[in-house]
Amino acid sequence: MLTKLNLTIANVYLVKGPQLVIVDTGAPASAPKTLAALARQGFAPADVALILLTHAHSDHAGSAAELRKATGAPVAVHRGDLAMLRRGDNGKVFPTDLEARISQRFVDKPFPALEPDLVLDDQSDLRALGVDAELLSTPGHSPGSISMVFANGDAIIGDILRGGIMGGGFLAARPNYPFFLYDLADKRVILESVQRVLDAGAQRLYVGHSGPLPHQKVVEWLATQRQKEGAAQ
Numbered sequence: 001m002l003t004k005l006n007l008t009i010a011n012v013y014l015v016k017g018p019q020l021v022i023v024d025t026g027a028p029a030s031a032p033k034t035l036a037a038l039a040r041q042g043f044a045p046a047d048v049a050l051i052l053l054t055h056a057h058s059d060h061a062g063s064a065a066e067l068r069k070a071t072g073a074p075v076a077v078h079r080g081d082l083a084m085l086r087r088g089d090n091g092k093v094f095p096t097d098l099e100a101r102i103s104q105r106f107v108d109k110p111f112p113a114l115e116p117d118l119v120l121d122d123q124s125d126l127r128a129l130g131v132d133a134e135l136l137s138t139p140g141h142s143p144g145s146i147s148m149v150f151a152n153g154d155a156i157i158g159d160i161l162r163g164g165i166m167g168g169g170f171l172a173a174r175p176n177y178p179f180f181l182y183d184l185a186d187k188r189v190i191l192e193s194v195q196r197v198l199d200a201g202a203q204r205l206y207v208g209h210s211g212p213l214p215h216q217k218v219v220e221w222l223a224t225q226r227q228k229e230g231a232a233q
């Protein structure tokens with residue numbers, strides 16, 4: 001029911017449930033790749049019922065305008081990232097490590113701005129939108145980052161964690177902090193968001209870059225980071 005499309009920079013997910021939903025859209029100009037993947041699975045652009053953004057960074061929302069035009073499907077984003085989507089830029093982001101600083105010039109770019117059709121908040125019901133999953137507000141990477149947890153234990157968590165090292169080319173299932181935080185002062189916001197996803201029953205955590213991350217690895221990573229953050233107090 002979940003298909004991961006590896007686009008150039010970030011993952012796009014096709015969710016086949018009550019409705020056909022695209023979660024995240026990739027960097028600008030990646031809509032043709034997504035539409036080609038849909039066609040390979042036997043879907044026409046008009047079959048897409050919803051375009052859902054885990055957050056409004058350029059590498060995830062960059063092709064939202066283009067995909068909306070091609071499919072006619074509404075675009076939904078959480079209120080916390082609304083300003084970024086309307087401006088078409090990532091706002092201020094803080095790299096978390098050296099690899100993030102290097103990748104910043106590839107992913108921290110402007111993108112075609114758009115006015116979303118649906119604005120979600122913490123109480124929004126994804127099931128009413130044709131997505132059979134629980135919506136969780138999981139800030140830390142951006143103010144309006146969201147995650148969704150399906151009944152079978154699959155979860156899409158956007159960039160609250162990233163998989164692997166060297167852009168995910170190695171150790172794809174190893175959890176790590178996201179490339180960027182919107183408030184570098186407090187990594188605990190990320191740790192709380194990851195805990196929320198685990199508490200909701202996530203077993204396989206599908207991320208925006210590389211992955212997926214197995215439950216047990218995330219539990220271990222979380223314990224290690226909590227110790228470090230506790231020691232840093």
Ligand SMILES: [Zn+2]
Binds near residue numbers: 055141
């Ligand atoms: Zn991001």
Ligand SMILES: [Zn+2]
Binds near residue numbers: 010057059060208209
């Ligand atoms: Zn990303």
